[in-house]
Amino acid sequence: MKILVVDDEEDVKSLFEQKFRKEIRSGQFQFSFSFSGEEALSYLQAHPSEVVMILSDINMPGMSGIELLRKIRTDHPAAPPQVMMITAYGDSANHDQAMQLGADDFLTKPVNFVELKEKLLSIL
Amino acid sequence: MDYFLVSFFLIQYIRTSLQTATQHPEWDKRLVIGRYTSIALVAVFYATETPHWFNWIWNAFLVLIIVVIFTDDFFKTLRATAQTILPFIGLCMIRDATRALSPDFYKKYDSGFDIAVAFAFVLCFFIWFYARKQMKVLQKEREDRLREEQASKAQKESLEYLVSERTYELTLQKEELQKTIEELKSTQNQLIQSEKMASLGELTAGIAHEIQNPLNFVNNFSEVSVELCQELEEEIDKSALGDSDKEYIKEIIADLSQNQQKITHHGKRADSIVKGMLQHSRASSGQKEPVEINSLADEYMRLAYHGLRAKDKEFNAALVTDFDPTIGKINVLPQDLGRVFLNLFTNAFYAVADKKRKLIEEGNLGDYRPEVKISTKKFANKLYIRVTDNGTGMPEHVKAKIFQPFFTTKPTGQGTGLGLSMSYDIITNGHGGVLDVESVPGERTEFRITIPINETQEA
Incomplete structure (x- = not known):
């Protein structure tokens, strides 16, 4: 399963790679990383219909996670990827907006990796 | 003639x-x-x-x-x-x-x-x-x-009478004006105080948000490092190294793992402080709903008491309740108000326990009997709650700061200094009420909550 992680913090990449070391080695998960919303969109265009799951931060400089979600839902109506929003601000306004725009799930930071792993495995 | x-x-x-x-x-x-x-x-x-x-x-x-x-x-x-x-x-x-x-x-x-x-x-x-x-x-x-x-x-005479009458009127007016000035001054102080609290609260929340992200990384990386150490240990066993080398390497790995666990532990500690700070910024954690104030207060009083008893078996205090049975249900934020009660009671119990400990150290316990009292009263569309203890009390300079975030008199690690600042926020911003304190150093402390009741919303 190909997963695109969108977060402006670059250390997210090594964190995910270490947290899901076993799954990556066994080929269960395949991670790609984008460090902004714009980068994520161009990655999706370059690799159409590859990405199954997108994990996106909401609060990012430039294009926000919400904006990215809206673009994904309008530009890729066919073969829609699952989108999970992750934010440090666990307020209801962000949650409601994300859900209304078609997010599949909503996580708050700090991410509980055990829970996240279970969710990803169940989707798989 | x-x-x-x-x-x-x-x-x-x-x-x-x-x-x-x-x-x-x-x-x-x-x-x-x-x-x-x-x-x-x-x-x-x-x-x-x-x-x-x-x-x-x-x-x-x-x-x-x-x-x-x-x-x-x-x-x-x-x-x-x-x-x-x-x-x-x-x-x-x-x-x-x-x-x-x-x-x-x-x-x-x-x-x-x-x-x-x-x-x-x-x-x-x-x-x-x-x-x-x-x-x-x-x-x-x-x-x-x-x-x-x-x-x-x-x-x-009539002029003199008039003059004296005017003088009396002027004196009255002067007194009234003076009173108004004093009221204005105290209102101004209150405004400054609440403004200070509000800006401090915002600052606190801002800092907390900024700290939370790096802190998450610290916690996550240290956690994953612990896992990596375990894997490393397993891999060492598979390798063809000599036993003494393996033992030495394992020792180093054990130390490393322990260090990571320490990082995780302290990271979690910082995390809980940040979480406490973030509770400031949350406008409201829920909806106002009709709640039995008396039973809420009673519940949290017992919770705080048993919380302290669990840590200190020696501790005991008389719990005195003076509830106004006519209060009934009032629209409040139950979780937030509960947190306020918990903070006030925890502090009260801490104060009486502290006083008892000090008296024992001095060998001067006498007939000191720790007592924490809660009283509630509904009067003229206002709810009055008093939490009183006969503990250590506090001097004026402490009293002036207790509602500021991070101010604590407890030893390091025992208090975050956020409890009362949060309580203040919940009462003033969450309920439009007043939280103030009166204290006699060495004798007693009384926290007073005043919450306006909106009759139309009352259940």
Whole structure:
């Protein structure tokens, strides 16, 4: 399963790679990383219909996670990827907006990796 | 006859003009005697068939009167008037002397003498009449002046009354203004205080957000490092290294793993502080709902008590409740208000336990009995809650800071300094109420919550 992680913090990449070391080695998960919303969109265009799951931060400089979600839902109506929003601000306004725009799930930071792993495995 | 009239009216004139009857009774008595004397003289005069020599008695009588008038200062004001009878007496005496010394000459000119005496007599009365009139005018003027004086006096009095009345009003106004100024000052202080709290709260929340992200990385990486250490250990076992080398490497890995666990532990500690700070920024954690205030308070009181008992088996305190049964359900944020109760009770129990500990250290426990009291009251659409303890109390400089975030008097690690600042926020911003504190150092502390009740929302 190909997963695109969108977060402006670059250390997210090594964190995910270490947290899901076993799954990556066994080929269960395949991670790609984008460090902004714009980068994520161009990655999706370059690799159409590859990405199954997108994990996106909401609060990012430039294009926000919400904006990215809206673009994904309008530009890729066919073969829609699952989108999970992750934010440090666990307020209801962000949650409601994300859900209304078609997010599949909503996580708050700090991410509980055990829970996240279970969710990803169940989707798989 | 003319003698009688002159003397009688002169005496009468003196009596009326000097008002001897009321002002000088001793002189009045003498004047009355003089009057009767003149009446007696005229009676004797006619009884003795008008002898000529009798004129000399009259002359003597009048001269006596004049002498009295001119010698006594009492009659000073009347001398000018009394002078008018001098020509009369003089003419009478010349006439009588002439009549006695040369009756022939007198007979020849008796009509002339009579005319002169009559003229002097008339002059007397004419001048008296004139003087009387003058005096009346004077009297009138004097009365007018007196009346004016009285009027001005009355006016002055009324003015003085007005002035004192105004002064009283002004004093009242001044006092009122002073009171208003004091109220304004205290309101200003409250505003400054709440403004400070609000900005501190925002700052705190901002800092917490900024810290949370890096802190998440710290926690996550240290956690994953622990996992990596375990994997490493497993891999070492598979390798073909010598046992002593394996042991040494495993030791290092164990230390490494322990360090990571320490990082995780302290990271989690920081995380819980940040979480506490973030609770500041949350506008509201839920909806207001009707809650039994008394049972909420009671529940959290017991929770705090047993929380402390679990840590310190020695601890005990009397729990006193004074609940107003008429309160019933009131619309509040139950979780937030519960947090406030928990903070206040925890602090109260801490204060009494601290005081007991200090007293034992001093060997001076005496009959100290720790007591924490909660009282609730509903009155005039307001809910009043008091949490009182007979613990350590606090000095003024501590009291001034207790609602500031991160201010704590507890030893490091025992308090975050966020409890009361959060409680303040919940009461003032969450419920539109007031949270204040009163304390006597070494004796007691009382936290007072006042929450307005909106009747229409009340369940």
